[in-house]
Amino acid sequence: MATNTNLYLSNLAVWLVKLHNLHWNVTGTAFYSVHEYTEQLYNQVMEQYDEVAELMKMNGQQPAARLSDYLKLAVIKELDSRDFSVTEALGIIEGDMMYMQNLAKEIRAEAAQADCFQTQALFEGFAAGFAKQLWMLRATRSEGGCCCQG
Numbered sequence: 001m002a003t004n005t006n007l008y009l010s011n012l013a014v015w016l017v018k019l020h021n022l023h024w025n026v027t028g029t030a031f032y033s034v035h036e037y038t039e040q041l042y043n044q045v046m047e048q049y050d051e052v053a054e055l056m057k058m059n060g061q062q063p064a065a066r067l068s069d070y071l072k073l074a075v076i077k078e079l080d081s082r083d084f085s086v087t088e089a090l091g092i093i094e095g096d097m098m099y100m101q102n103l104a105k106e107i108r109a110e111a112a113q114a115d116c117f118q119t120q121a122l123f124e125g126f127a128a129g130f131a132k133q134l135w136m137l138r139a140t141r142s143e144g145g146c147c148c149q150g
């Protein structure tokens, strides 16, 4: 299970930087909404990052702590620093969030099998939180507007 939690942790570290990139570089009439939304999201990602590492310590596991390790382990890919349209930015966020939700569900299921209730509870909360945000993101994207609170 430590492998998957370190994978989750590494993804969070890369996602944190990637969300800042979108926060800074999104352009268009809905700039302000997406700018605000990405700030909410990177703050949540930052909280998860610390919670996951502390959970690993509680479970007697060693959290990865080098940026170089995060880049090796993470599946979420960095972006170049350039302008992003609102549609492109929201599409990128939705794709990464779906991946993180699936990984959270996977870790939750493994934890349930191993009767690690703290891990199960934490990742269940993450998966449920992403479910709500994905609904809001999809509703926003289908309108072609913004913003997404949640």
Ligand SMILES: [Fe+2]
Residues within 6 Å of the ligand: 023, 039
């Ligand atoms: Fe900011």
